[in-house]
Amino acid sequence: MIMKTITSFALAAPLALVALAPVTASAQEFSKELIDKGRYLATASDCVACHTNHAGGKPMAGGLPMSSPVGTIMSTNITPSKQFGIGNYTEAQFADAVRKGVRGDGANLYPAMPYVSYSNMTDEDIHALYAYFMQGVQPVDEKAPETSLPFPMNIRASMMGWNMLFRPNEMHKDDPAQSAEWNRGRYLAEGAAHCSTCHTPRGALMQEQKDLNLTGSQIGPWFAPDITNDKVHGIGTWTQEELVTYLKTGRLDHRAQAAGSMAEAISYSFQHLTDPDLNAIATYVRSVPSANATQASAPTRFDQGKAGNELAAFRGRNYAEGIKGDQAGAALYTANCASCHGYNAQGTTDGYYPSLFHNAATAGDNPTNVIAAILYGVDRHTKGGHVFMPPFGDQPNTVNALSNVEVASLSNFLLKDYGNAKLTVTPEDVQVIRQGGPSSQLVLFARIGMGAGAAAALIVLGAAVWLFRRKRAQTQTAA
Amino acid sequence: MVTKNSADVVIVGTGVVGVVIAEQLLDAGHSVLMIEAGPRVSRAEVVENWRNAPLGVKGDTSVAYPPRPWAPHPTGAEKPENAYLQFTGPDAYDQTFIRYAGGSTWHWAGTSWRLTPEDMRLNSLYGVGRDWAFDYDTLEPYYVRTEHKLGICGPSDRAQQWPQTGARSADYPMPALPFSPGEVRFTDVVKTLGYNNIPVSQARNSGMPYDGRPACCANNNCVPVCPVAAKYDAETALHRLEKKGVTLLVDSVVYQVETNAQNKIEAVSYYDQHKQSHRITGKLFVLACNGLENPKLLLMSKDDRNPNGVANSSDQVGRNMMDHPARSFTVTTKDPYWSGVGPVVNSGIMQTSQGSFRSEHAGAYFRYNNFARNRFVTFAALKKGLVGKALDEEIRRMTACTADIVAAHEILADPNNRLTLSDKKDWLGLPKPSIHYDVGDYVRKSWEAYSQPIGKQIAEAMGAVDIKISPKFNNSKHIMGGTIMGKDASNSVVDVDCRSHDHENLFIPGGGAMAAGACGNSTITMVALALKAGDAIVDQMRGA
Amino acid sequence: MTRQSNDPNGKLMMSRRGMLLSGATLLAGSMAASLCPGMALAAVDAGAQSRFMQLSNLLIDHRLNPDVGARIAETATGQYTNFAGMLDAIIAIAEKKQAKTVEEFFGDIPEGELKDFAHWVIFAWYSGCSSEKRDAKVFTYEEALTFKTTSDVVTIPSYGISGPNLWTRPNVPLSAPMPRF
Incomplete structure (x- = not known):
């Protein structure tokens, strides 16, 4: 199963629950245009990524386990099933769930549901979403498993205090000083596309640190990198067209490619958005500055490393001996990775298998993504085809169940020869990523x-x- | 309930037949214990073993799979006096198979030709060989399941499919793979002769990942090993089976199948790598070591109740050894073909395997060997004493302008083609197998009157300036026969579900059960038989 | 459609001619030694190593990887008692001719020990092995020159060349240029 990862969650004194009796939804018919608009907004909001168990579950029927630093959260059935989904929700209840994180029965949702971001949505868009979820989604009369977090997080009312501190409750307002495109981009990026949910670091109470907006954050076993316009740590060296290409296809040759949750976001959401909307998002994101703005020119995570190999040290010698020696990392690379990524790590000329130099995966500020890519692989559905790198962890379909020592050795070789040579990886680092990322205290x-x-x-x-x-x-x- | 030395079902061998049945049984809720003679080895090590081998021996697949002393399999390096397989008769039954966890699909090409309805009725239609004990329509659903289980790709265009007769009740799960320039040219050339060079049905992920394994990236290394597991091999099942609760014993050589007073199978015994004996009990037993090791084991297991060997009241155990005797045409052409782009076996002519001539001589299948030619031509170019530009151009020319066409023949089941136990012993003290083999006049006549002329005709149409023909029949490494299937227990070893006629709780599925092998590679049929046996086992266990 | 060379190499190789005849062999030697960190080069000193690369570059008009050269030299030192002498002799023949290509001087190498050795060096680089036999030493597989002559069309077996089902390519005529390597 794909473990989605969230970092936000609740802490506050428990308060009494106030149960609300469900109110029957109105039985109005919605127009096809409205439902289609809602479908598009749901795509932009990527509801399906979390609300579907991708190992054979039905769309929007919930049941996807998401690993958070405090426990596993199960997504809910949001099909219009009257018994097990949201079929009885009024539009007001739907709006409160999406924008305030309050369920139809009045209970609080955990911020695994990014209502903090969706709180900027207009009434018009909520109306369209409602139409789509009531009449554009197949009802699935199956109960999704319940979430049970450890005490005291299992007391949902504890979210109320957190929400008082950290939920904006502000619908989007255009900034008249900015272009229409920028405003549209901000509406989508801060709202539906909820970029900051992953790309903004969080504080001790798991709230997004707004002053460090989009400067990067650990998100389970992956690291969502800095996407501010900083030229060194962010994507300031990318053009508008390049960012749009990345969002559309999931990759930018000789720069970066999407894996983990971002691969899902590309597959289910971004690649389906219109060009104007992608351009709007790009316009907005490229305007976001970094709190840690650095010098104008220094190496970035996109331009590290070069083609090369260490084969002469071990070719023609015994493999089993070789991986015990100094060339272990290089030998592991050649044996496990080079068939697709090339013996000089150059990838294939069509870029389907990327080079491992000039690749953000090996040259970030921390080695999380190298380790995660090895252990979990990459899985990305795009219009150009299904991009798939198999995993090397302990999965049933692992190509080779590499040990922590092997993954560390391999990671260090990749970092040294093709990426950020200042980083090193220990077997303990690998174990943390193998377990789904750092856990929270x-x-x-x-x-x-x-x-x-x-x-x-x-x-x-x-x-x-x-x-x-x-x-x-x-x-x-x-x- | 699995303990260290017992389970509901005990499976000897972890090749494709063993792992397929194991998964069927695990999914049906039974405990399964698998015993593998050889080691568990990582894909990485196999790939590097091969890359580390000298260019001149890369044609010997066994260099990637050095055998363990307790589980010998034939190698190119073994001295004749130490050879594992002993041969008698005019033709050597020299085979390559892999006694490692994962078995011989580690190194197969992935070729998956179904039998045709006619292939299964040789005796009724042509008065030669044996009919299968059931017809194509009975086997067809199992072919479909095999194609989806292993991930077999093929063309959706009916005119390009095989067989041309007989139903195909479901589409391939993945489309055919693109041809190399050589295959494109070959297709055009043979079309002028009236032959259809069609895409090979192959267990290779085409254009997409399948079953959690990546797509083919054309690294042209399928034989001896797919580095990325885009080709199906049984090793890819092992980790998944472990997650499903299988018990897997490796480096454990089963040497005896033990019967009880009711002549049911009670246990099997194996030697570990320290030559210590262990005994495994179970309710039902499956021998999945294919058509050479299975009969050897049964013959070694003779007891008072079964003086000719377990499961051998018919005296057919070890008999009817079959393969696809092959001859190759290495063609040097004037204009480039360029083999080596894509998988190593990707297309071939199957129609020449069918026809009424089969009452007189064997059919043949002509395949285009799509191996990259560099390693075949470099030494000859160097031997010419060329240097500089001339050397570069010679290597490039020969790589582009040589091609290998192989004619693979069907052979009839002949009880005189027989495996027995020799008096030579292996490292564990177990008898080495001896095989008496004669490809037979049925095959030789085909070569003289049919396949050689066709091959030459094809070579000439290709624009050959030189044709080298292999001087004798080579084996295709498609081990068939040895524990043949039939309705009549007096002349067959297993029934239509590959259950031993003699022991109701012993199943022997795989190549050994095939009554006729036609010309196409046997694995898909082996797996279809495995699935059929697995269904029967599940039913039988339910009733038990 | 134009085919890009699949051969990706670039930065490891040193240039052929400029370094050699101008006497910059010491530079080549030290480069070679520095590019082979954890390797046992006990049998070959840096001087012989650089001479071997010099000879190789005279016999083969292509970019050659000094790391592979070190491996070949290691075996050659053991295999040929007169290794250093033969290096000097053949280099001298080339220098006497002021040869810029192998074709210009190869015919001048006398038959016998020297010519056999020259052929062996070429054999080693092109096949990546010390002989055709089962017990041959393997110096390289990936960088064996045989594969570079056809890198525009054919892969080095066990290395992928394209994304899924994207390997269709034209039948390149013999008149097409040799890949540069």
């Missing part, structure tokens, strides 16, 4: 916090009781 802190709070409450209570008894005794004595 948040559950522990929450429990400690609650424990401390409870202890404090008990002390106060105990003191109150003692005082009360003492007072009573005094009163009695006085009598």
Whole structure:
């Protein structure tokens, strides 16, 4: 199963739940044009990526497990099934779910659902989405598995406090100083396309750090890189056309390609958007500056490394011996990777198999994506075909179940010979990525916090009781 | 319930037949224990073994698969006095097979020709050989399942499909692969002679990933190993089977099949690499070592109840050894062909395998060998003493202008083509197999009267300036026969589900069961038989 | 349609002529040594190594990888007792002729030991092996020159050449130019 990864989640004191009785949805008929508009917006919002279990599940029927630093969240059935989906939702309830993260029964959604981003959507667009979900999606009368996070995260009402702090609740407003294209781009990028959900680093309470907008963030086993217009750390060296090409096809030759969640975003969402919308998104994203703006020219993650090999050190010698020695990384590369990526890491001339030099995957500021690509492979459906690199982890279809030591060795070879030679990878680093990425201490802190709070409450209570008894005794004595 | 030494079903051999049946049984909820004589080896190591081998021996597939002492398989390097297979008779039954976890599909080309309805009725139609015990229509659904299980690609155009007779009840899951320039030219040339060079049905991911494995990237290395697992091989199933709960014992050589007082199979025993014996019990047993190791094991397992060997009341175990005797035409052409783009076997002429002449002599299938030619021509070019530009041009010319056409013949089931136990012993002290083999007049007559003339005609039409013809029949490494199928228990070893006639809880599916092999590579039929046997086993276990 | 060469090499190879006849062999030698970090070159010193590359570049008018050259030289040192002497002798023949291509001086190499050795060097680079036999030493597979003569059409077996089903290419006539390597 594809494990989606989210980093946002809740922390606050538990409050009482207020259950709302579901209200029957109106039975109005929506026009085809409205449903199509809603379908397009749903594509732009990439609902299907999370709300479908891609290992054979039906579209929008939920059941996709998403690994978060605090536990696994299961996506819900949002087909118009009346029994197991949202078939009974009024438009107001639908709007609250999408923009406020509040379910039809009044319970809070976890910010795995990017309602924080979708909160900018206009009423008009919500109306179209509603039409699509009510009449454009096949109802699936199957219950999706429930989410159960560890205590205290399982108390959904704890989201209310978090939402008070971190949910904007502001519908999009055009900035009159900017072009129509920029405004459209901002509406989509900050809203439906929810770029910041992955590309913006998060704080201790798992909220997006707005001042570091789009400067990159760990997202489970992958790293969503800096996409500000910084020329060194971001994509400031890309042209408008290049960014549009990347969003449309999932790759930019000799620069970068999409894997993990971004591959899904390309497959299910970006490649289906219109050229004007892609250009609008590109216009907006390319205007986003970096808080860590750097010097005008320095090496970027797109221009590192060159063609070459270390074959002469081990060709013609025994392989099993070779991978125990100094050339282990090079030998592992040749044996496992070079058949597709070339013996000089040059890829194929048609670019289907990319070169591993001049490739952001091997030259980022951290080695996460090298390790993740090796362990998980790449899976991307585009109009040009299905781009597929098999995994080398422990999956049933692994080509070769490489150990942590082997992946570290291979990663270090790739980084040194073709990428960011300043980075090194340890087997422990590999294990973290193998487990789905760094985990969060948040559950522990929450429990400690609650424990401390409870202890404090008990002390106060105990003191109150003692005082009360003492007072009573005094009163009695006085009598 | 699986313990270390018992399971519901015990499968000997982890090649394509073994892994397919294992998965059927695991999916049906049974415990499965598989015993493999050889080692578990990574794809990376096999690929590098081959790359590390000298250019001059890269034609010997065994260089990528050095055998372990306890699980010998034939190699090109072995000295004749140490050879594993012993030969008698006019023709050497010299084979290549791989005793590693994953079996011989590690190195097969992936070629997957179905039998035709006529191939399965040789005796009724042409008065020669044996009929199969069931007809093409019975086998056809299993062919479909095989094509989807392994991921076999082929053309959707009916005129390009094989067989031309007989139904194809489902499309291929993937389209045919593109031809090399050589194959394009070859197709045009043979068309002028009235022959249709059609895309090979092959177990290779065409244009897309399939079954979690990547698409073919034309690295032209299918034989001896696909570096990326775009070609199906049984190794790709092993990790998945482990996740499904199979118990897999490797480096474990089964040497005895043990019967009980009711003459059912009670256990198998194996030697580990330290020559220690272990015994594995089960409810039902499958021998999946193909048509050479299966009969050898059965003959080694003779006991009082079965004095000629287990499953051998018919005396047919080890008999009817078959292959596809082959001759090659190495053609040097005036104008370039350019083999070597795409997979190594990608197209061929099958229509020449069919016809009423089969009452007189064998049919033949002409395949275009699409191996890159550099390693075949470099030494000859260097031997000419050329240097500089002349050397470059000679190598380039010969790479472009040589091609290899192979005529593969069908052979009749002949009980005198027989595997017995020799008195030579292997490292474990087990008898080495001896095979008496004669391709027979049926094949020799075909070569004289039919396939050689056609081959020469094709070579001339290709614009040959030189034709080298192989001096004798080589083996295609398609081991068939040895545990032949039939309805009559007195002249066959297994029934229509590859169940031993003698022991109801013993199944022997695979090439050994084939009553006739026609001209096309046998693996797809082996797997169809495996699926059929697997269905029967699941039914039988349900009733048990 | 034009075919791009599949051969990607570039930056590892040193240029042929300019370095050699101008006496920059020391530079070549030190480059060769520095490009072969963890390799056992105990049998061949840097001087013989650079002479071997010089000879190779005289006999073969192509870019040659000094790392592969080091491997060949290693075997040659063991195989030919007069290795250093033969290097000098053939280089001298080429220099005497002021040969710019192998064709200009190869005929002047006397039959016998020297000519056999020259042929062996060419054999080693083109086939990547020390002989045709089963026990041959393997110096390179990927960079064997035989594959470079046809790199525009045919792959080095075990290395992919295109995305899925994208390998259709024209039947290149013999008159088409040899790939540059």
